[in-house]
Amino acid sequence: SNYPFFFRKGELPRQIEAKGIPLGGAKNFKANSSTISLEKGDRIFLYTDGLIETKCRGIPIGYDLVIEQVGKLMVPGLKESLDAILRWNRSVCDDGIQEDDITMVIIERSLETKEN
Numbered sequence: 275s276n277y278p279f280f281f282r283k284g285e286l287p288r289q290i291e292a293k294g295i296p297l298g299g300a301k302n303f304k305a306n307s308s309t310i311s312l313e314k315g316d317r318i319f320l321y322t323d324g325l326i327e328t329k330c331r332g333i334p335i336g337y338d339l340v341i342e343q344v345g346k347l348m349v350p351g352l353k354e355s356l357d358a359i360l361r362w363n364r365s366v367c368d369d370g371i372q373e374d375d376i377t378m379v380i381i382e383r384s385l386e387t388k389e390n
Contacts, residue, residue: 280316
């Protein structure tokens, strides 16, 4: 499973581990839900396996390198962050040929919670 990455300023990025199978991985699957509290500026990074399976010198780059680099490439704009991640991915890809497609989404909490 490609667990989403969670980013909060001043903290190390981490994976959000959930039980179950990837979305769309089985027919008639009943998913469990879980929650995470987001503060202003927190981000969740979702991606397909093409990102972690990008090959560098014939070996998939894997989760550790992806989370390290994605953390460095998170800049103020969401589009700018996605563009930076894609540029980095293309730079490490063997011969510039990506074997699998890549889909990425960044979700950011942008509003403060108002107290009643």
